[in-house]
Amino acid sequence: MTLTLADVRAAHTRIKDRIHRTPVMTSATLDAKAGARLFFKCENLQKIGAFKARGATNAVALLSEEEARRGVVTHSSGNHAAALARAAKLRGIPAYIVMPSNSPQAKFASVRRYGAEIIECEPTIASRESTAKSVAERTGATFIHPYNDARVIAGQGTAALELLEDVPDLTDILCPVGGGGLLSGVAVTAKSVNPEIRVFGVEPAGADDAARSLAAGRIMPSISPNTIADGLRSALGELTMEEIQRHVDGIVTVSESEIVNAMRTIWEVLKIIVEPSGAVGYGPLVDGQLDLAGRRVGIILTGGNLDLDALPWMKPGE
CATH class of the missing domain: 3.40.50.1100 (Rossmann fold)
Known part of the structure; x- marks a missing residue:
């Protein structure tokens, strides 16, 4: 099944009374650091604490x-x-x-x-x-598959639908990718609304199956993914692979240190809780890995569920 914008719009009508319309946050501090205008779609504030x-x-x-x-x-x-x-x-x-x-x-x-x-x-x-x-x-x-299901993908795409209604002149969207359900839905929605928008998936270097799969033209699953971003350890599915090949402009990988730094920066500057997987979309901008100077960039913060007694910057025994 090929997902369409109509499917995403229908999903939004179906679920809008049972989910939050999550806010879009901005920060002059983070804009200055990136040299771009950044718009954070806060799915960490969604029901159950995640876009799922x-x-x-x-x-x-x-x-x-x-x-x-x-x-x-x-x-x-x-x-x-x-x-x-x-x-x-x-x-x-x-x-x-x-x-x-x-x-x-x-x-x-x-x-x-x-x-x-x-x-x-x-x-x-x-x-x-x-x-x-x-x-x-x-x-x-x-x-109900976590991501390789057209009904699920359509629902995830509603995050981009809301983001583009609130910020219609985005030039780029950065979206974490694990199994690819969110990235697929976001990419289909964004490209349908404005074909000029660039959509990038972001994943941990220790679970880089999406980058390898896109390069190879076929699914290349990670056998033993190793990353703090536990929500991104899944492999792409057939449906998500097709949509990513069709609509996504590229996949960027980030190191564990970039994930932790992104997470901590969001906590400290935006004053909101995000989990490692949720912070991955901001990872490429932490150390300037992805140059988006002068652009208007949407970043999806996908979730905020984590063990507060085991934060990644804590030293053992703290």
Whole structure:
């Protein structure tokens, strides 16, 4: 299925009363540092603390009554897990969430708050997928993929729809990429609204499957991704790969130190909490890796869920 702007607009109409229209923040300090005008779309202030609320809510809303009665199942390191648990609770249906054993405790707690059943698995993509398949076979629940699902991608694209309504003259958008659901939705939306907008995905160097996949022209999954940005350890899916190839201008990778510096800068200057995955979009501007001087740049801060007792700049024992 090829995603269209009409799909994204329909998704927004469907979910807008069940999500936040998140604010766009600016900072003269960060503008001066980058030599550009920066507009931060604060999805860390979204329901469940991440943009994932958009796609999950849209997907669950589109289930038939028969599908809904059997519930939903997914695998996720945290934010999609909480988003699907919340969406299921809003519709009054069961949710079964497969989570890697190394997911942050804050994300386990978030899923539990929405009453979903958690099934832990080994922290590998293969284990996530096989465990979710087993749960679906046992329960009859409908599998809602974290990103490789047209309903989810359309929902994620609503973040860009709002951003471009609030700041219509953007020249560039920087968006974190893990599985590619958000980047796909953002790119389709942005290019449909204004084909001249440049859209860049940003990912950790330790989980650089999107950059390698785009260069190779086929999916090149990371076998053992290694990054503090736990939400970006997923591999691209077939749907997201197609949309990224079609619409994204490039993929930029950032180091672990750039991720931590981006996260800390956002905390200190914008005075808001973002998780490592959520700060990745700002990473290329921390040390001037990406020159966007004189441009008007939208940056999507994707989430704000993390363990406050294990911040990345803390020394062991603090």
